[in-house]
Amino acid sequence: MPIPAPVLYPPFNIVRLSHVEYRVQNLAKSRAFYVDTLGLQVTAEDETSIHLRALEERGHHCIILKQADTSDVGVLGFKLYDDPDLDKAADWFSARGLPVDWVERPHMGRTLLTRDPWGIPLEFYVKMDRLEPIHQAYKLYRGVRPLRIDHFNMFSANVDASVAFYTEMGFRTTEYTEDADSGKVWAAWMHRKGGVHDVAFTNGRGPRLHHTAFWVPTPMAIIDLLDLMATTGWVENIERGPGRHGISNAFFLYVLDPDGHRIEIYCSDYQTVDPDLEPIKWDLKDPQRQTLWGAAAPKSWFEHGSGFDGAIVEEPALRAQPIIAP
Known part of the structure; x- marks a missing residue:
């Protein structure tokens, strides 16, 4: 589709x-x-x-x-x-x-x-x-130094339908993954603010929230967070990364909070403000779409998510599957 x-x-x-x-x-x-x-x-x-x-x-x-x-x-x-x-x-x-x-x-x-x-x-x-600005109150810059919330990624049992509905609301698709065998969309990235995405949809049991992402100033902020988590009792909460996505070109890290809610730490994507910007198409079997470099995503990354209050989770209609780490 x-x-x-x-x-x-x-x-x-x-x-x-x-x-x-x-x-x-x-x-x-x-x-x-x-x-x-x-x-x-x-x-x-x-x-x-x-x-x-x-x-x-x-x-x-x-x-x-x-x-x-x-x-x-x-x-x-x-x-x-x-x-x-x-x-x-x-x-x-x-x-x-x-x-x-x-x-x-x-x-x-x-x-x-x-x-x-x-x-x-x-x-x-x-x-x-x-509130008063604090972006130059550098004494407050701790941990990964999160600058702003960046996007939500949701599991969807029907990504094509989700994309169609959110397009009606004005979200514009910047990149997407297509399953060549079925012609269906396996995942899509959609924006309002002029970055790669405000919302994204990934094929899977849904609706569930896959992650919330925060933008950070540099990749070194991510390295500093890894050092901190490894030495303060949070090392088991590091799920995936660091690495770089093919989609969005972002330098990334995924961590889990104490309840299992997934947080992505994210930087280095690109501007998408032109209204006639053509979406970039990726094939589901291209291993660089999800990981340009770095370890492949673990199985948990494709299966674990946070439920939404009052929503009924359904199995996805599309059974295609990308590369999963052993």
């Missing part, structure tokens, strides 16, 4: 991805991972939740950690351009028979909560509390 043409004038204007809510079973242990190890900054905290931001971000938070009995994902958040876009988004989702609720969120203005057709909980907002 060919990649659909981009919708250059979408029904509402998504600026970028914004935040994720992780449910965690030990808030103190999660704090030690995200704050003391990765280096995210606490912006609000109580006995049931912690709000975090990265070092370049002026919005109040990019991650919400919530104490819970289960380890899953509460919502994926996206920023819209202006207030009328919220009402346009509500009308658009409602016209497709999808839920529309106006919810109250701490540190955020009017917020629309909905779901995509496969049950992924999505929320849209325009205004979030703005």
Whole structure:
């Protein structure tokens, strides 16, 4: 199935991805991972939740950690351009028979909560509390020195359908992997903010969140994080990397938080702002698509993911499989 043409004038204007809510079973242990190890900054905290931001971000938070009995994902958040876009988004989702609720969120203005057709909980907002800049407060640069949230990658049981739906919302495909035998898309990378992706979809049991990624200043930040994790009790949480992707050209590392939520540390992709930029096609059997250099991805990388609250996970229709490390 060919990649659909981009919708250059979408029904509402998504600026970028914004935040994720992780449910965690030990808030103190999660704090030690995200704050003391990765280096995210606490912006609000109580006995049931912690709000975090990265070092370049002026919005109040990019991650919400919530104490819970289960380890899953509460919502994926996206920023819209202006207030009328919220009402346009509500009308658009409602016209497709999808839920529309106006919810109250701490540190955020009017917020629309909905779901995509496969049950992924999505929320849209325009205004979030703005904080003072800290990007030049170098005494705060610890751990991997995360600068900003970069993207979400989701397992999808039908990547072609996911790409078609998110294209309607205005996401543009930058790169994709095709299974030559079936002609179906095995994975796709889609953006709003002018990087390689804000969202990506990977064939697998879904919907589940494969990972959330953070942009860092240099590959050396990743090496420093590896040294830190290896000497502070987190070495078993290093899952894959470092290495470089063929897709996106990014230098990467994948780690798991205490609940098994996967975090990618990421730098060195490229600009995609031109509206007529053609997507790059990769063959599923090309070993350099996922790993330009470095060890091949382990089996866990293709199988493990975080469930979404309220979503029913289904097996993928496409059974094709890329190269897996032994």
